[in-house]
Amino acid sequence: MAKFLNTSATNYFLEELIKNASDRLILISPFLKLNDRIKELLQDKNRLKIDVRIVYGKNELQPEEINWLRELTYVRTSFCKNLHAKCYLNEESCIITSLNLYEFSQVNNNEMGVALSRSEDVELYREAYEEAQRIIRISDEVRMSLEKVTKEENPSAGSEGEEGSDSDKLTSSKLAKKLGLGTQDLLDRLIAVGHLELKEGKYYLTESGKAVGGEFRMSKRFGPYFLWPSSLVVE
Structure with missing residues (x-):
């Protein structure tokens, strides 16, 4: 069943979702500034050749962050205008939350969210996944945008x-x-x-x-x- 997440649970489930991705990983967040732990997890996914899509929409990325992302062959980054959704998915789990993939938010803000399971929340997971795919389709990949x-x-x-x-x-x-x-x-x-x-x-x-x-x-x-x-x- 869907689970309610408070701030600490959202951060924990997000790390677990990234860590457990074995086929695909989608991270949708308007603001993007990755903390060291998330970077470590993404580097590991890249080493394992996991397909990772990151979509952001509002934050002004620093050149060093862009350069770091560009070094990850299997991590594709896209820009989506007017993005406000925060949604994180792997092939088995999904989190819909108020939490941005932004270091300040993860440390300082009060957040909440809902965790879905593909096996237990079949329809909800499918709808969230399809909407995430739509957002990816309308976004511009970083190397072009x-x-x-x-x-x-x-x-x-x-x-x-x-x-x-x-x-x-x-x-x-x-x-x-x-x-x-x-x-x-x-x-x-x-x-x-x-x-x-x-x-x-x-x-x-x-x-x-x-x-x-x-x-x-x-x-x-x-x-x-x-x-x-x-x-x-x-x-």
Whole structure:
């Protein structure tokens, strides 16, 4: 049966849910700042090649946190606009709670939640799992969505919706729009011509990409992204 969880029980069940995941793990939390214990558990899941999906929506991730996540091959991180749900699932259990996957919340806040079992709460678990999958589908994977740039973070790129000023360079998403392509189509073409390479689900700028004016940048708010000359044409 479903179980009520207070603050300490929610934290305990969350760690157990992550630790016991043997096939898949879904962590949905608007705010994201992982404590050392959660990081240890996720690193272990990565070593075991467990498929982990993390969806967040509100917190400004620090570059060091993004870099840490990028090192985990089997952990995929997505950004979902207007996310407010907090839900954590593995192949057997689910927690729906007020608790963010955020270090401050886990230590300082009064939280509550409900734990579900796939075997005992069949319909509730199924509905929660299907909604989690829907949230994943509408979210943008970090390696693509983190190409957003603000004027403050990168003055040469201009404000949102502008093409840039002094360097006249565009993010991949803006260049794709200029060329009448989808962002993924552009990235595929950049790989095909040798300007980017894809390793273990992550994009890297090649020497060829640098030669045509491509740049790798890191945004404090959104993490890694690429800039390209606005005149770049990719056949």
